[in-house]
Amino acid sequence: MKTLNPTYRRKDLEKILVSEDSISKRVRELAADLSDEYGSNDVTVVSILSGAMVFTADLLRLLEFPTRLDCLRAESYGNLAESSGPPKITNPLKTDVAGRHVLIVDDILDSGRTLKSILEYLGQAKPASLKSCVLLDKKDRRKVDITADFVGFEIPDAFVVGYGLDFAERYRNLPCIGILKQEFQESAAHEH
Numbered sequence: 001m002k003t004l005n006p007t008y009r010r011k012d013l014e015k016i017l018v019s020e021d022s023i024s025k026r027v028r029e030l031a032a033d034l035s036d037e038y039g040s041n042d043v044t045v046v047s048i049l050s051g052a053m054v055f056t057a058d059l060l061r062l063l064e065f066p067t068r069l070d071c072l073r074a075e076s077y078g079n080l081a082e083s084s085g086p087p088k089i090t091n092p093l094k095t096d097v098a099g100r101h102v103l104i105v106d107d108i109l110d111s112g113r114t115l116k117s118i119l120e121y122l123g124q125a126k127p128a129s130l131k132s133c134v135l136l137d138k139k140d141r142r143k144v145d146i147t148a149d150f151v152g153f154e155i156p157d158a159f160v161v162g163y164g165l166d167f168a169e170r171y172r173n174l175p176c177i178g179i180l181k182q183e184f185q186e187s188a189a190h191e192h
């Protein structure tokens with residue numbers, strides 16, 4: 001059997017912004033805060049595909065209240081690193097969230113347009129409550145007036161990959177979050 005090399009997957013990173021250990025510690029804290037918030041209520045966790053998959057998988061297994069899991073896909077227009085207009089919701093919910101407590105789980109809050117659209121979309125379904133939890137928040141980049149109820153880390157204005165976040169669908173499998181070396185940003189862009 002091949003021996004896994006723990007440094008292999010991060011070799012394309014210029015810099016690690018959030019380590020695997022920091023993520024795991026913070027995810028536990030978020031799970032504790034959420035368990036405090038929801039008590040014994042039944043909560044529909046809505047994970048925003050594909051970026052929030054890894055975060056949702058880790059968070060969900062630590063939550064101490066009854067959960068249902070559903071997923072939404074929101075696609076923004078524009079280039080790879082920058083979202084331009086309001087995103088389109090391309091994959092509707094499978095479950096009915098009317099009268100239910102809904103917790104949106106997303107990877108990163110940047111301009112805020114994605115979360116704003118999702119809040120509007122889910123709000124129309126008349127949930128009992130609607131809150132959001134994002135792993136990363138790039139506060140300085142906000143274009144619309146949106147804040148998340150639960151935030152893992154505030155990070156500076158930089159394009160990050162790892163722990164579910166991609167560049168041209170790659171690097172989602174990195175266990176940490178970091179900034180790609182310039183050369184890999186270019187080669188990935190050419191492939192696209």
Ligand code: 5GP
Pocket residue numbers: 051076083106107108109110111112113114115158159160161165166167
């Ligand atoms: P917003 O609508 O808030 O501008 O953007 C949110 C979405 O843009 C995120 O769900 C994510 O898909 C993408 N995004 C924003 N910033 C980054 C980043 O630094 N890295 C990656 N990989 N995706 C990002």
Ligand code: MG
Pocket residue numbers: 048049050051052107108
């Ligand atoms: Mg996303």
